[in-house]
Amino acid sequence: MSAVFVWIETFNGKAIPASWEALAAGKTLADQFGVPLTALVFGQNAAAVAAEAATYGASKALVSDDATLADFRLEPYAALLTKLVQDSSPKAVAAAATSRGRQLLAASAADTESPMLSDVLRLTVADDKASAERPAYAGKVLSDAAVTADGTQFVAIRSRAFKAAEPQAGAQAEVTTVAPVLSEDQIATKVEAFEAEVGTVNLTDAGIIVSGGRGMANNPKEPPAGTDKPDVWKAQDGFENVLKPMADALGAAVGASRAAVDAGYIPYAHQVGQTGKVVSPDLYIACGISGAIQHQAGMRTSKIIVAINKDPESPIFKMARYGLVGDLYQIVPALTEEIKKRLGK
Amino acid sequence: MHVVVFTRSTPDTAARVEVDGSGKVTWGDAATVVNPWDEYALEEAILQAKANGGKTTVIAIGPELHNEALKHSLAMGIDEAIRVWDDGLEGGDSLSYAVAAAAAVNKLGDVDLVLFGKESVDVGTDQHIYQTARKLGWTTLAYVSKIHAVDYAAKTIRVELLLEEGKQTVASKLPAVISVMKDINEPRYPSFIGIRKASKANIPVWSLAELGIGAPAPTTQVTAYRNLPARETKTEMIEGTPQEQAAALLDRLIEEKVL
Numbered sequence: 252m253s254a255v256f257v258w259i260e261t262f263n264g265k266a267i268p269a270s271w272e273a274l275a276a277g278k279t280l281a282d283q284f285g286v287p288l289t290a291l292v293f294g295q296n297a298a299a300v301a302a303e304a305a306t307y308g309a310s311k312a313l314v315s316d317d318a319t320l321a322d323f324r325l326e327p328y329a330a331l332l333t334k335l336v337q338d339s340s341p342k343a344v345a346a347a348a349t350s351r352g353r354q355l356l357a358a359s360a361a362d363t364e365s366p367m368l369s370d371v372l373r374l375t376v377a378d379d380k381a382s383a384e385r386p387a388y389a390g391k392v393l394s395d396a397a398v399t400a401d402g403t404q405f406v407a408i409r410s411r412a413f414k415a416a417e418p419q420a421g422a423q424a425e426v427t428t429v430a431p432v433l434s435e436d437q438i439a440t441k442v443e444a445f446e447a448e449v450g451t452v453n454l455t456d457a458g459i460i461v462s463g464g465r466g467m468a469n470n471p472k473e474p475p476a477g478t479d480k481p482d483v484w485k486a487q488d489g490f491e492n493v494l495k496p497m498a499d500a501l502g503a504a505v506g507a508s509r510a511a512v513d514a515g516y517i518p519y520a521h522q523v524g525q526t527g528k529v530v531s532p533d534l535y536i537a538c539g540i541s542g543a544i545q546h547q548a549g550m551r552t553s554k555i556i557v558a559i560n561k562d563p564e565s566p567i568f569k570m571a572r573y574g575l576v577g578d579l580y581q582i583v584p585a586l587t588e589e590i591k592k593r594l595g596k
Numbered sequence: 597m598h599v600v601v602f603t604r605s606t607p608d609t610a611a612r613v614e615v616d617g618s619g620k621v622t623w624g625d626a627a628t629v630v631n632p633w634d635e636y637a638l639e640e641a642i643l644q645a646k647a648n649g650g651k652t653t654v655i656a657i658g659p660e661l662h663n664e665a666l667k668h669s670l671a672m673g674i675d676e677a678i679r680v681w682d683d684g685l686e687g688g689d690s691l692s693y694a695v696a697a698a699a700a701v702n703k704l705g706d707v708d709l710v711l712f713g714k715e716s717v718d719v720g721t722d723q724h725i726y727q728t729a730r731k732l733g734w735t736t737l738a739y740v741s742k743i744h745a746v747d748y749a750a751k752t753i754r755v756e757l758l759l760e761e762g763k764q765t766v767a768s769k770l771p772a773v774i775s776v777m778k779d780i781n782e783p784r785y786p787s788f789i790g791i792r793k794a795s796k797a798n799i800p801v802w803s804l805a806e807l808g809i810g811a812p813a814p815t816t817q818v819t820a821y822r823n824l825p826a827r828e829t830k831t832e833m834i835e836g837t838p839q840e841q842a843a844a845l846l847d848r849l850i851e852e853k854v855l
Contacts, residue, residue: 262761322764325726325736350760354738357723361694361730366815369721382819389717391613392621393822400815407723439735439769443754447762455760459854501855519741519779520758525609525717526632526778534854545609551827555854557845573848574833575841585842593846594855 254289254311254339255281258332258346258355259304260323264296268456269347271307271415273408276374277345278308278416280406283376284342287311290424291335293328294320298426305424308416312424317431322442323351329358330432336363336403343381348407349455360405366398367405372412381406389525390548410455411531448520452504459534460553461498462506462523463490464546466539466560466579467516486516493580494538497587500594506530506550508540524549538579542567559583597650597748599641600701601674601711602728603634604656605665606718615821630665633713635672635783636776640743641711642673643781648748650708651675655700657685657693663799670794671786677797682804684811692812694727699807701732708748710773714739722775729773737766737774746770 257277259270274290281288289311290304301312313335319327336344336359344359346352348370360367372393373384381404382397398404454460463486470485470493478484490505498505506523507516523530525545535553540546542558542565550556551570558571559579568574575582607613611626630638641652654669656662657680666677680700685692701707710732715722722738729736741763742756751770756763758777786794804811834844849855 324766325738329730350739353722354726354736357690357726358730358736360723361691361727364691364815367690367723368816369723385720387718387720387818387821388607388613388621389609389720391824392615393824394818395820395822396816396818398815399817400813402815440737441767442764443767444765445762446764453760519777522778534849543610544612551824555849555852557849568831568833569829570827571831573845574831575845576833576835577838577841581838582841585838586845589839589842589846590855593850 253284253286254341255284255286256289256291256335256341256344257309258291258344258352259300260347260349260352261292261294261296261300264294264300266300266303267347267349268415269349269410272410272413273345273347273352274304274307274309275416276371276406276408276413277343279374280343280345280376280381284379286342289313289341291332293331294323301424301426305422306418306420309424312426313429314426315429315431319431319433319435319438324438324440324442325354325358326438326440327431327433328355329362331429332359333362334432335429341403343404343406345406345408348409353407356405356407363403365402365405366400367407368396368398369407370409371406372409374406380404385409386529390529390551452502454504454506454521454523454528454530457504457530457532459501459503460506460523460530460532461494461501461503461536461538462508462540463494463511463517463538464508464540465510465514467494467511468514469539469578469580471580483515486511486514489580490517493583497583497590500587500590508543508546537567537571538583540567541565542570597645597648598704598707599644599650599652599709599711600704600707601634601637601641601652601654601669602656602697603638603654603665603669603713604631604658604716604718605629605662606631606716609717615823619821621821628661628664630668631713631716631718633715633717633778634665635713636778636780637711637713638669638672638674639781639783640776644709644743644746648746650748653678653704655680655697657681657696666799667794667797668786670797671790672784673790677799678802679799680802680807682811684804687814687817688812689814689816690721690724690727692814693724694731695809695812696804696807697724697728698731699809700802703802703807708770709746710734710771712773712775714775714777725773725775732771732773735768735772737768737772739777740774741777741779743780
């Protein structure tokens with residue numbers, strides 16, 4: 252029995268949206284190979300997530316709900332995936348190319364000496380082997396990579412490159428329960444604490460991103476007397492009280508340029524660009540960002556780019572669909588106001 | 597205690613990378629530098645060795661171009677540099693990299709910790725990192741933003757991982773392969789003396805025979821590089837007072853159905 256496996260990544264017992272995109276990518280492979288599409292769901296709430304996977308197109312599901320799989324840890328997850336691959340030799344294994352998905356697929360591909368294509372933007376199959384279009388040189392060029400060896404083909408799917416299927420209510424999958432491979436005392440890694448990043452939307456999943464750059468330091472608000480680094484205070488205040496309200500009104504994630512991160516205006520987790528996150532939202536609003544090539548590499552596949560900058564010569568305007576020359580500290584509050592008015596929030 | 601860092605040379609982040617008429621990737625006159633993510637791994641190795649009185653080794657797998665990254669590492673203060681290369685590694689993929697990397701670590705013999713930068717900006721993947729860990733049979737700790745504590749005698753390590761949703765603290769065992777994020781430290785600039793010393797360094801090259809392995813067969817192959825499709829550059833400048841600009845922009849965005 253062969254199949255295409257898709258790992259449905261979960262966090263706190265819920266599937267992440269990119270998993271449904273990976274399932275859609277897996278469906279194209281399953282159709283090409285003429286084999287069933289099997290969802291793999293590990294961890295808490297696995298049965299419910301498997302039922303949801305059925306509505307997104309999985310015809311079968313392998314579930315393993317065990318305390319050792321509650322949090323993602325590479326050791327028990329990879330041991331289980333590797334065993335499932337060894338037992339049933341699927342044609343392919345797909346997952347979202349998230350931090351967890353990349354680790355899991357790479358580890359299991361290594362365990363089973365199998366080919367792996369990562370950050371896949373497009374997939375084709377010829378003679379039973381997959382080829383992928385994927386970014387190289389931090390998104391500055393594209394490359395084609397092809398599977399050349401036999402065996403299970405591992406593909407990690409870039410977020411927002413494939414469209415999730417429309418969920419079909421009432422669709423059912425044939426569910427099989429599988430046992431974990433490692434017991435707790437065989438797992439070296441123990442999770443001790445978790446501190447959630449509060450109030451932010453995940454950048455790589457975001458449909459809309461509002462980003463700030465060096466221009467965030469031009470905040471007209473005066474810092475309290477004796478503030479050590481007035482520029483940093485001004486920019487931080489601007490991110491919190493000017494940019495974030497607009498992001499909230501749009502349901503958007505907050506991003507930043509490397510310059511803003513390096514200057515200490517906002518934590519690194521928000522950085523978009525070559526040494527940060529590579530994103531491709533429907534709408535990217537760059538505020539006070541000049542558009543250095545490192546930044547462009549991280550956001551150039553955004554569908555619509557809006558640039559707000561006081562310098563009309565900024566390179567960012569060359570790639571923007573809409574350009575607004577002016578002071579972001581006047582334009583962004585006006586935009587926030589207008590968004591709330593139009594979107595009725 | 598012995599910390600190993602894997603690095604490679606990549607085009608400078610400010611470089612304009614293009615595919616030329618013959619399908620080759622070029623970056624013009626731009627400098628070739630140490631992979632930007634690796635600077636954090638190199639810095640962390642130096643800090644770890646200093647705190648624990650151990651030694652550091654940097655390894656690059658690849659042709660002579662990668663001496664650039666090795667020399668930068670030595671100039672920063674890494675003790676030893678080794679380049680692994682062999683005709684049998686030409687055209688390799690992440691799996692062949694992992695096999696060679698694991699063999700090099702095993703040849704050194706006494707390694708407790710292997711560090712990588714988060715990813716390689718040229719090939720644009722991190723899969724070789726986790727695959728190296730699997731080939732070694734060691735623990736993987738990926739996306740580390742802080743090393744809380746390492747006990748080399750008890751062989752334990754506690755780190756903070758940067759997940760998509762927040763920060764996770766985990767405890768695990770050595771030996772381990774870890775990949776580090778940008779906020780783990782502030783990499784030092786190579787000193788003048790360091791640069792002079794590095795420029796004179798004679799970097800040994802280990803072949804597959806010296807690693808005691810055969811040529812690993814690649815399982816995937818890059819078949820072509822292409823330039824990105826040209827971005828639609830028709831920019832509409834929206835003018836007026838901030839309120840007018842805001843209203844006009846909202847009209848357009850609603851028309852484009854992105855809101």
